[in-house]
Amino acid sequence: MAPDADRREQLRANLVRTRDAIASACREAGREPESVRLIAVTKTFPASDAAALVELGQADLGENRDQEAAPKAAELERLGIEPVWHFVGQLQRNKARSVARYADLIHSVDRIRLVDALDTAAAAQGRMIEALLQVSLDGDTSRGGVLLSDLSALAERVAEAGSLRLRGVMAVAPIDWEPVKAFELLAECSQTVRSVESSATEISAGMSGDFAAAVACGATMVRLGRNVLGEREVMT
Ligand SMILES: *Cc1c(COP(=O)(O)O)cnc(C)c1O
Numbered sequence: 001m002a003p004d005a006d007r008r009e010q011l012r013a014n015l016v017r018t019r020d021a022i023a024s025a026c027r028e029a030g031r032e033p034e035s036v037r038l039i040a041v042t043k044t045f046p047a048s049d050a051a052a053l054v055e056l057g058q059a060d061l062g063e064n065r066d067q068e069a070a071p072k073a074a075e076l077e078r079l080g081i082e083p084v085w086h087f088v089g090q091l092q093r094n095k096a097r098s099v100a101r102y103a104d105l106i107h108s109v110d111r112i113r114l115v116d117a118l119d120t121a122a123a124a125q126g127r128m129i130e131a132l133l134q135v136s137l138d139g140d141t142s143r144g145g146v147l148l149s150d151l152s153a154l155a156e157r158v159a160e161a162g163s164l165r166l167r168g169v170m171a172v173a174p175i176d177w178e179p180v181k182a183f184e185l186l187a188e189c190s191q192t193v194r195s196v197e198s199s200a201t202e203i204s205a206g207m208s209g210d211f212a213a214a215v216a217c218g219a220t221m222v223r224l225g226r227n228v229l230g231e232r233e234v235m236t
Helices: 003-028 047-055 066-078 095-103 112-125 148-160 178-198 213-216
Strands: 037-041 060-063 084-087 105-109 130-133 164-170 202-204 221-224
Touching: 003 037, 003 047, 003 213, 047 060, 047 066, 060 066, 066 084, 066 095, 095 112, 105 112, 105 164, 112 130, 112 148, 130 148, 130 221, 148 164, 148 178, 164 178, 178 202, 178 213, 202 221, 213 221
Parallel strands: 037 060, 037 221, 060 084, 084 105, 105 130, 130 164, 164 202
Antiparallel strands: none
């Protein structure tokens, strides 16, 4: 097989395996497989992989750095391929304008100043962007996320923003925590946000190593990189 066909076949097999694994996690949790959306995180992998995934029916793609995501999104657009782009990484205000051009959902909204920058940028593009609030479950905000004590106020700000739609919460499980403990706490955060905006029901939780625990705790979106694309050569 040509290298491209080889890679495509590998991605196809990985997708099947990953979707099966999500479905079995759902069954164990007594949930419908359709209740969990797979976001394939394509960071560090080329645009050709992203394009192949969309052609294989995997429309939801995630990226965590604008420097990498912006050219990748532009390249796919030139090919007439339009994924649903999920921005899942820490975001600086000075990147808001760039990210607002391509991101359909931003999972990492964690500060009021970022909300204002994104709202302005989305309005300038004439776009409506779906926002998830990233929560810092252990209070260490160096890896992004809002403190639990500030979550309500942040939710209210997003709910008032004209070009952002509050959709739910997101977290990364702290490295030294039991995943279930982390995702149960995130489920409580989801309640807090739903008390501000009842339709903000999305819970973005779970990566390749811990998604089954996230599904058991109610995740509606899992963000999987390695399971779908393979091991990354560089850490991000
Ligand atoms: C890279 C990344 C993922 C995917 O991680 P894997 O371990 O490759 O599944 C999920 N969420 C965020 C925020 C990421 O940066």
